[in-house]
Amino acid sequence: xxxxxxxxxxxxxxxxxxxxxxxxxxxxxxxxxxxxxxxxxxxxxxxxxxxxxxxxxxxxxxxxxxxxxxxxxxxxxxxxxxxxxxxxxxxxxxxxxxxxxxxxxxxxxxxxxxxxxxxxxxxxxxxxxxxxxxxxxxxxxxxxxxxxxxxxxxxxxxxxxxxxxxxxxxxxxxxxxxxxxxxxxxxxxxxxxxxxxxxxxxxxxxxxxxxxxxxxxxxxxxxxxxxxxxxxxxxxxxxxxxxxxxxxxxxxxxxxxxxxxxxxxxxxxxxxxxxxxxxxxx
Amino acid sequence: xxxxxxxxxxxxxxxxxxxxxxxxxxxxxxxxxxxxxxxxxxxxxxxxxxxxxxxxxxxxxxxxxxxxxxxxxxxxxxxxxxxxxxxxxxxxxxxxxxxxxxxxxxxxxxxxxxxxxxxxxxxxxxxxxxxxxxxxxxxxxxxxxxxxxxxxxxxxxxxxxxxxxxxxxxxxxxxxxxxxxxxxxxxxxxxxxxxxxxxxxxxxxxxxxxxxxxxxxxxxxxxxxxxxxxxxxxxxxxxxxxxxxxxxxxxxxxxxxxxxxxxxxxxxxxxxxxxxxxxxxx
Numbered sequence: 001x002x003x004x005x006x007x008x009x010x011x012x013x014x015x016x017x018x019x020x021x022x023x024x025x026x027x028x029x030x031x032x033x034x035x036x037x038x039x040x041x042x043x044x045x046x047x048x049x050x051x052x053x054x055x056x057x058x059x060x061x062x063x064x065x066x067x068x069x070x071x072x073x074x075x076x077x078x079x080x081x082x083x084x085x086x087x088x089x090x091x092x093x094x095x096x097x098x099x100x101x102x103x104x105x106x107x108x109x110x111x112x113x114x115x116x117x118x119x120x121x122x123x124x125x126x127x128x129x130x131x132x133x134x135x136x137x138x139x140x141x142x143x144x145x146x147x148x149x150x151x152x153x154x155x156x157x158x159x160x161x162x163x164x165x166x167x168x169x170x171x172x173x174x175x176x177x178x179x180x181x182x183x184x185x186x187x188x189x190x191x192x193x194x195x196x197x198x199x200x201x202x203x204x205x206x207x208x209x210x211x212x213x214x215x216x217x218x219x220x221x222x223x224x225x226x227x228x229x230x231x232x233x234x235x236x237x238x239x240x241x242x243x244x245x246x247x248x249x250x251x252x253x254x255x256x257x258x259x260x261x262x263x264x265x266x267x268x269x270x271x272x273x274x275x276x277x278x279x280x281x282x
Numbered sequence: 283x284x285x286x287x288x289x290x291x292x293x294x295x296x297x298x299x300x301x302x303x304x305x306x307x308x309x310x311x312x313x314x315x316x317x318x319x320x321x322x323x324x325x326x327x328x329x330x331x332x333x334x335x336x337x338x339x340x341x342x343x344x345x346x347x348x349x350x351x352x353x354x355x356x357x358x359x360x361x362x363x364x365x366x367x368x369x370x371x372x373x374x375x376x377x378x379x380x381x382x383x384x385x386x387x388x389x390x391x392x393x394x395x396x397x398x399x400x401x402x403x404x405x406x407x408x409x410x411x412x413x414x415x416x417x418x419x420x421x422x423x424x425x426x427x428x429x430x431x432x433x434x435x436x437x438x439x440x441x442x443x444x445x446x447x448x449x450x451x452x453x454x455x456x457x458x459x460x461x462x463x464x465x466x467x468x469x470x471x472x473x474x475x476x477x478x479x480x481x482x483x484x485x486x487x488x489x490x491x492x493x494x495x496x497x498x499x500x501x502x503x504x505x506x507x508x509x510x511x512x513x514x515x516x517x518x519x520x521x522x523x524x525x526x527x528x529x530x531x532x533x534x535x536x537x538x539x540x541x542x543x544x545x546x547x548x549x550x551x552x553x554x555x556x557x558x559x560x561x562x563x564x
Contacts, residue, residue, distance in 0.1 A: 049342045050332050055445070057534045060331045129536075160442040163337070171456050178453060252339045254411075 011078045011101065013237050016041040016246065017226065018077030020068045023051035024253075024260050025159070025197035026083030029106065030245070031264045032223035033081070037230070041243035043075045044083075047276065049250035052159060053086040054128025054195070061130065065091035067276045069099055075246075078235050081226055082106065085194045085218065086128050089136035102229055109225040110192050110218035111140035115148060117214045118190040122149045124183040124213075127194030129154040137194055151186040155179045159197045163256050167200060176201070176208045184209065192216045200263060248272035293360045293383065295519050298323040298528065299508065300359030302350045305333035306535075306542050307441070307479035308365030311388065312527070313546045314505035315363070319512070323525035325357045326365075329558065331532035334441060335368040336410025336477070343412065347373035349558045351381055357528075360517050363508055364388065367476045367500065368410050371418035384511055391507040392474050392500035393422035397430060399496045400472040404431045406465040406495075409476030411436045419476055433468040437461045441479045445538050449482060458483070458490045466491065474498045482545060530554035 017040050019030055024046045033042060045068055047053075053061050065087045072080055080103045082088045082095065088105030095103045114123045125137040132154040141150050157175055166172050183191065191213050193199055199217050206215060230236040237243065245267070249257075253271050261268040299322050301312055306328045315324060327350055329335075335343050347369045354362055362385045364370045364377065370387030377385045396405045407419040414436040423432050439457055448454050465473065473495050475481055481499050488497060512518045519525065527549070531539075535553050543550040 049338060051337075055333075055536065056331060057536075060533045156446055157439070157442050160439050164438055171453065171460060174453050174456070251342045254337065254339075 011076055013078070013235055014041070014239065015076050015078035016043040016244070017079055017081060018043050018045070018072030018075060019081045019083045020045040020047065020072065020087070021084040021196055022046070022053040022086065023048050024249070024257055025195065027260050027264055027266060028196050028199045028217075028219040029081060029083035029222050031266055032219045033226060034245070034266070036223045036227055039237050039239045039241065039243050041237070041245070043072065043077055043246040044248065045071060045274065046247075046249045048253075052128070053084060054130050054156065054159065056130060058090045058130070058134070061087055061090040062094050064276070065095055066098060069095055069103070071274065071276055073099070073101070077101065079104065079226070079229065081222065083196055083219070083222070085131045085196060089127075089131045089134040102233060104222065104226050104229055106196065106218040106222045107136050107140050109221035110194065110216055111137060111144060113221040114190050114192045114216045115141060115144045117216055118148065120187070120189045121147060122151070122186070122188045122190075124186070124188035124191040125150060125152045125194050126155045126179065126183075126191065126198065128159070129156055131194055137192060151183050151188055153179055153183055158201055159195065162197050162200045165256075165259055167204065172201070172204050173208065176204050180205070180208060184213070188213060190214045190216060192218065194218060200260070245269070246272070248274045250274055250276055293358055295360070295517055296323070296521060297358050297360035298325040298526070299361055299363060300325050300327070300354030300357060301363045301365045302327040302329065302354065302369070303366040303478055304328070304335040304368065305330050306531070306539055307477065309542050309546055309548060310478050310481045310499075310501040311363060311365035311504050313548055314501045315508060316527070316548070318505045318509055321519050321521045321523065321525050323519070323527070325354065325359055325528040326530065327353060327556065328529075328531045330535075334410070335366065336412050336438065336441065338412060340372045340412070340416070343369055343372040344376050346558070347377055348380060351377055351385070353556065353558055355381070355383070359383065361386065361508070361511065361515075363504065365478055365501075365504070367478060368412045371409075371413045371416040384515060386504065386508050386511055388478065388500040388504045389418050389422050391503035392476065392498055393419060393426060395503040396472050396474045396498045397423060397426045399498055400430065402469070402471045403429060404433070404468070404470045404472075406468070406470035406473040407432060407434045407476050408437045408461065408465075408473065408480065410441070411438055413476055419474060433465050433470055435461055435465055440483055441477065444479050444482045447538075447541055449486065454483070454486050455490065458486050462487070462490055466495070470495060472496045472498060474500065476500060482542070527551070528554070530556045532556055532558055
């Protein structure tokens with residue numbers, strides 16, 4: 001090997017950003033990254049063979065997240081983005097303690113945006129059962145402003161509704177009302193969409209809440225945080241052309257990938273099929 | 283070792299029946315087995331760390347099913363019951379070809395019961411996306427009676443609705459109508475509940491369909507088939523006392539286990555936590 005060349009597979013500014021989610025909801029984060037950082041290459045892993053994470057235990061979600069992070073290290077990613085609220089809520093400290101590269105989640109950026117947005121100091125948070133049970137959003141919000149009040153609600157039917165494609169239906173409107181009414185009664189003026197699928201239900205949620213409640217989309221705020229991280233670590237690409245988007249799933253894609261790709265305006269090319277295995281070190 | 287004693291771990295009539303499902307919906311089959319074959323011991327494995335199977339590919343469901351069957355062989359089970367319509371639809375031939383012990387699924391018994399029940403020769407089948415897409419029920423029904431007409435519908439929101447505990451609600455009634463109305467319009471007089479969760483929604487389904495449509499519960503018919511198999515293979519226990527019920531999950535239990543246990547009248551004792559790993563031979 002020529003000593004002047006970088007080691008094969010070494011991480012450089014031109015290495016991809018690794019992004020993962022339990023499924024393909026994390027593509028909302030990919031879209032936000034593509035808009036903000038168009039020249040960065042992205043390698044996305046959706047763990048569709050084990051989706052969803054939202055009803056599973058912390059121990060299992062941590063194990064899955066560490067396995068996927070190892071896979072992304074194998075792809076020589078320069079940083080990892082946990083584009084999944086459940087994995088961010090349950091596994092971010094373990095990932096940050098274990099990985100040799102920086103790891104960004106969606107909770108902290110969402111909490112910052114919510115604290116900046118609220119006028120009456122009362123924030124609502126919706127997410128999967130596991131995200132809500134973890135209390136991660138409350139902790140992040142109260143660490144930023146202990147005077148803020150937080151009301152939370154798990155909405156486990158939202159993801160299957162979205163995957164069924166019922167984005168605009170009377171049934172969806174009724175389920176939205178059933179889940180969100182207690183938060184409205186509580187008096188929130190800001191609602192964190194604490195699951196990367198939920199932006200696909202944004203219209204139905206906004207229709208019920210009206211103008212009185214601001215919606216905080218954790219995907220956009222996460223992309224901003226990743227941009228700041230790349231600058232701080234001197235890891236921004238120097239490329240002047242559009243970055244590559246590599247997409248891998250652990251189970252072959254179904255129709256929902258097309259629905260999401262179209263709704264998000266992403267060019268989905270060939271999808272790799274990857275198997276996540278237990279790394280020996282875990 | 284004394285040569286007259288059976289080999290440690292050998293399969294005998296007193297060995298347990300191994301039952302598995304993607305989650306805990308398969309407990310409807312366990313209840314039916316307990317009622318019909320009370321003296322048999324049962325070892326149940328619910329793959330809650332990877333639940334649900336219903337939206338996943340055939341290759342992935344086959345891999346998961348073979349991994350779990352290996353685990354049940356390790357428990358010295360005398361027979362395996364696939365208490366999951368998706369795994370029965372996608373993996374039964376592979377399991378039967380690979381395993382040294384007999385394997386029973388839920389599709390064939392359900393198809394037989396449906397063909398026996400229909401008066402007008404028009405059967406409806408509901409299930410997960412993967413079960414319906416596989417065409418397994420149509421094939422089984424038409425093999426029994428090529429003159430029968432079959433109408434099918436995937437109902438992917440039923441399982442999350444059941445797991446949310448919304449068994450009796452206006453939203454549930456609307457979703458039931460949305461999914462089943464096309465089958466009623468088609469003129470079915472018999473409906474196969476082609477997912478082991480669905481018996482928990484039986485009241486809401488019956489309320490919509492009224493007396494004109496017979497419901498076929500694959501759990502009961504599966505238990506009958508297992509009893510016949512044990513007799514045919516001379517594998518019935520000789521015990522005169524109630525058999526043990528061992529319950530293992532791949533993710534720690536949540537509130538839904540209590541909901542299901544109570545609804546089904548099962549005594550759920552200590553739950554084992556098991557990890558399913560890739561066997562070397564697969």
